[in-house]
Amino acid sequence: MSNAPTRLAYAVLALAVIWVFVYWRTDGPAPRGTVEFGEPPSVEEASPQDHGQAESVEVATLPEPVVEPAPAPIEPERAAPEGPPIASGVILPQFREHTVKRGETAETISQRYYGTPTRWDAVMRANPRVDFQRLRVGTVIRVAVDPGNIQGLPAPEPERPPAPSTPPPRAMEYRVKPGDTLSEIAKAVYGRSSLWTLIRDANIDEVGSDGSRLRAGTTIVIPPAPADSPVR
Structure with a gap:
């Protein structure tokens, strides 16, 4: 009879172990550190009709930029050489070239090069074949460096060095x-x-x-x- 309580205790302990094992295998709480996720919500694809019902957006058309033509390059005027050349006792005239621009006349060309419009006659005499009454744009004319020398001037006589002075006689x-x-x-x-x-x-x-x-x-x-x- 003394062994009956001992056997009963062993039986209860065995039942407790079995219950714990079954509990954790079936409905027991989720172990720590695990996260349960639900199913992601379904996304319904839009039908082609839905795309057609979307609001249309008008795109403004920008005007094409207007490109102005670049101005024509200005040709540099040829500078006259320094010093008038002299040949056979005559001071040769010197000329520079000038391209006629819109609105220019003999008077305005004279004003530009001589500082006064009154030397227009020198401009015309340097270009006897040019009709200044019908002066055309782009015509290349000659402008005398010296308005008073169109056809040449006599060269001045060179200065002669003074004769060496004779020292006075000495005692x-x-x-x-x-x-x-x-x-x-x-x-x-x-x-x-x-x-x-x-x-x-x-x-x-x-x-x-x-x-x-x-x-x-x-x-x-x-x-x-x-x-x-x-x-x-």
């Missing part, structure tokens, strides 16, 4: 030798013995009025020769 010194006289010294220096008085007058204190005090070894002054002397 010189002479050392008297033994046997010299004023007449002999004048003959050797001037080519004429009669000019001894020039030497005397330049050395009156040393030689005296008649030249008698002329001594060898004395240094005297020889004045410049006169203009009519053969030796200068």
Whole structure:
């Protein structure tokens, strides 16, 4: 009889284990960390009729841009060379080219290049074959650099360099030798013995009025020769 309670306890324990096992296998709560998702809602596809019933959207059409033609390039005018050329004693005229534009006349061209409309005659004389009463756009004409030189001007005579000036004659010194006289010294220096008085007058204190005090070894002054002397 003592073993009956023990057997009953074992039986109850076995039933509890079986119940727990069956409970977790069937209706037990979902384990932790799992998430149950329902079925995604169904999306009904739109029929072609539904597309036809959609509101139509009007697209505005932009106007095409207007492209203006680029202006024609302006041709640079040819500059005249520096300095008028001279040939055979004549200053040759110089010209620059000018392309006539709309509305231009001989007066306006004169105003542009000469600063005054009054030189229109120079513009016309430089282009004798152009009819300025019917001046056409695009005509190339000549414009004189100097409105006063259309056909050439006589060249001025070149300046001649001044002749070198002759330095004035200078006096010189002479050392008297033994046997010299004023007449002999004048003959050797001037080519004429009669000019001894020039030497005397330049050395009156040393030689005296008649030249008698002329001594060898004395240094005297020889004045410049006169203009009519053969030796200068």
